[in-house]
Amino acid sequence: MNYNIYFSPTGGTKKVTSLVSEQFSPVKDIDLSLIEDFSQYEFNQDDFCIVGVPSFGGRVPAIAIERLAMMKAHQTPVCMIVTYGNRAYEDTLLELKDTLKQQGFLPFSAMACVCEHSIMHQFGQGRPNQQDQQQIIHFTKNIKERLTKELTEIEVPGQRPYKEYHGIPLKPTASKKCIECGICAKSCPVQAIDIKHPQQTDKDKCISCMRCIAVCPTHARKNNPVLLAASVQKLKKACQQAKENELF
Known part of the structure; x- marks a missing residue:
C-alpha cells in the first residue's frame, strides 16, 4: 500500500506530496494536522510512504515530530519531502530523517521544494508553479525507478545538534x-x-x-500588521533570490 503522510496547515506541503503520490496507486492520505490516534498506523516493508512537512525556522514542526513518533514501520521505504518559503530549510530534512529512521522507516529518497511562504506570501509567491510541478513529477520518476532496485539510506544536508527554534511572535x-x-x-x-x-x-x-x-x-x-511588516523586512534579503528544488 502507498501512503501520503503530510503536515500541511495551509496546503502548500500537501500540494507537493500529492504531486508525488498521484504517480502511485492506490494511495491513502494521512493528515498529521488532524487530532487522532496516530499509533494505529504500522507499515511493512512492502509499503511505500511519502512524508512531507514544512520547515518552521529550519526545523520540523514539533507537533509533526510528536505524531510521526507514534507510528511504527518495519524497514518501510520512505520518500521525505520538506517544503520551505524560499528562505532555507537548514536542519529540517536531517531531523525528519532521524525521526523516521528511529520509527523503523528506510529513508531512501528526499526532496526539498519551494512553496509560497505561509505567512509572508510575497516570498515564493505562486510556487510550486508549473515549472516546479513538472520538475517534481520528473523527480518522482527517478524515485519510482529507485524502488525497483535495492534501496539504501541516503545522506541529507543538516547539522546535529539541530538549530534552536523558539517560535515566532506572529499569532493570528x-x-x-x-x-x-x-x-x-x-x-x-x-x-x-x-x-x-x-x-x-x-x-x-x-x-x-x-x-x-x-x-x-x-x-x-x-496577524499584527506591524510585526508582519517587521518580519518581511527581516527576511527580505534572504528570500530575494528564487531557490531551486532539490532531489536527494
Missing part, C-alpha cells in the same frame, strides 16, 4: 468579521482556539502555522 487574532463558526477551532492542529469562544487564542499553544487564517470563511483572522 480574530477581527470583528468573526462569525464564531468555529471552523478555525476545529481545524487548529494544537487546539489553541477555544471552540466556544473562537475569537480567543491561546498564544502559548499557538505554533503560528496559519491554518486558522487559511480556513476562515470571512477572512477574520489576521
Whole structure:
C-alpha cells in the first residue's frame, strides 16, 4: 500500500506530496494536522510512504515530530519531502530523517521544494508553479525507478545538534468579521482556539502555522500588521533570490 503522510496547515506541503503520490496507486492520505490516534498506523516493508512537512525556522514542526513518533514501520521505504518559503530549510530534512529512521522507516529518497511562504506570501509567491510541478513529477520518476532496485539510506544536508527554534511572535487574532463558526477551532492542529469562544487564542499553544487564517470563511483572522511588516523586512534579503528544488 502507498501512503501520503503530510503536515500541511495551509496546503502548500500537501500540494507537493500529492504531486508525488498521484504517480502511485492506490494511495491513502494521512493528515498529521488532524487530532487522532496516530499509533494505529504500522507499515511493512512492502509499503511505500511519502512524508512531507514544512520547515518552521529550519526545523520540523514539533507537533509533526510528536505524531510521526507514534507510528511504527518495519524497514518501510520512505520518500521525505520538506517544503520551505524560499528562505532555507537548514536542519529540517536531517531531523525528519532521524525521526523516521528511529520509527523503523528506510529513508531512501528526499526532496526539498519551494512553496509560497505561509505567512509572508510575497516570498515564493505562486510556487510550486508549473515549472516546479513538472520538475517534481520528473523527480518522482527517478524515485519510482529507485524502488525497483535495492534501496539504501541516503545522506541529507543538516547539522546535529539541530538549530534552536523558539517560535515566532506572529499569532493570528480574530477581527470583528468573526462569525464564531468555529471552523478555525476545529481545524487548529494544537487546539489553541477555544471552540466556544473562537475569537480567543491561546498564544502559548499557538505554533503560528496559519491554518486558522487559511480556513476562515470571512477572512477574520489576521496577524499584527506591524510585526508582519517587521518580519518581511527581516527576511527580505534572504528570500530575494528564487531557490531551486532539490532531489536527494
